[in-house]
Amino acid sequence: MVNTMSSPTVLARPATHTDAETPVRKAEAKDLSFYYGAFQALKNIDMAVHEKKVTALIGPSGCGKSTFLRCFNRMHDLYPGNRYEGEIRFYPDDTNLLGRDVDPIEVRMRISMVFQKPNPFPKSIFENVAYGLRVRGLRSRRALEEKVEQALRGAGLWDEAKDRLQDLAFNLSGGQQQRLCIARALATDPEMLLFDEPTSALDPIATGIIEELIHNLKNKVTILIVTHNMQQAARVSDYTAYMYLGELVEFGVTDEIFIKPTKKETEDYITGRFG
């Protein structure tokens, strides 16, 4: 079995923790640095992401958490002048996601992303979810319908959308649009989902629905989520990473981080103190 506790940044789980299973590594950043031109936004990050668990990235604005998240599906490739150093290993095949020989489109099929604001395509609900499948070459209407239903069910939107699949996606409410984006992300059966502040544009009820959804989705996929809402990180995640000025300050089991963090910087941040 893979020993996931060998990294110095991973805290040992407390003996009293009820979850006895040993977490399995799904991805692992190794000495990862990232540059926007001359500016170094990430500094030598070593961190594991555990399979079928939710890992939250927290930290003040500009600390690099979104930058880190976007490295996982090569979003930075879209802009010139950006540069990665180090690796992100992706398991079980041990691929380096940042490798030059690795196709970013393939990476994005395996690692989907949901953004801060719902951004459905100007198409029907059905076509939004089917889009990625069509890109993949799926043509059979029946197979598409099956996959779309499965994805919408996975995103908890099927009951609300099944009678209006041909409606324009913009006719949905904000929370429904965000769930549609999650369904779109799920349609290609990704192994990992990246959430970049997925509820910051939503009201508390829609937020609650998305949080519940994240909880249910972790049975199927590995989730990495950036959030400014620390209570949300405490509620939805199994592991939490605190970042500051492009560095990973502390990583550990969420309950430990929020009750007994080991670093003073983490304590100051989560208790709302001056650094």
Add this chain to the structure above:
Amino acid sequence: MASEHLSKQYDNDLETLRSSVLQMGGMVESQIRSAIEAFGSGNPELINQVIATEFRVDECEVNIDNNCSHIIVKRQPAAGDLRLIMAIMKTVTDLERIGDEAEKIARMSKQIHERGKAQLNSFANIRHAAEIAVGMLRQALDAFARLDAGEAAKVIRKDLAIDNEFRSILRQLITFMMEDPRTISTALEVVWIAKAVERIGDHAKNIAEEVIYIVKGTDIRHTRFVETEQ
């Protein structure tokens, strides 16, 4: 937890809460002293005063718990702040129970002195045990005020001394009762007083354990933490 919160009001709320715990602790400490003095003298005014203080102690407990709820709902405290609030909620319960024990001592003293002068020479022993208990309480409250885990550990170690005192008083009272059965009623009341003093020591120990929880984040209740730390 030395640095300040971004919200000054949050700092003020926590500081007010900490002060009110210490104030309640001071009130309870003087209540025990008065109760023990009343046991010695039988002064009815003092006895009534101890019993009356109990209402104020109860009021403190309710107010502090209420303030804790407000902070939880408004601030969602985490880490050290969360541990402080949780520890305060438990500490005030212990302080209130110490108040109950003081009241019990006063009520027993009243009965003993109304019955007439007891032929038991137990006051000095009880006072000695009570001094240890009050000392433990004061030290636990000092440890809370300074968030000093080392001082709190010392309180926990002292609990053994008070348990020994209680057993010694009990042996002495059993001897009295065997020698002269007419002392049984009074001796039983003195046993209750000795037991109340011993319980005060237990509550002081609980408060000390809460201080260690605040400072170290380790829940040492029902463990041999202090012995192993030595």
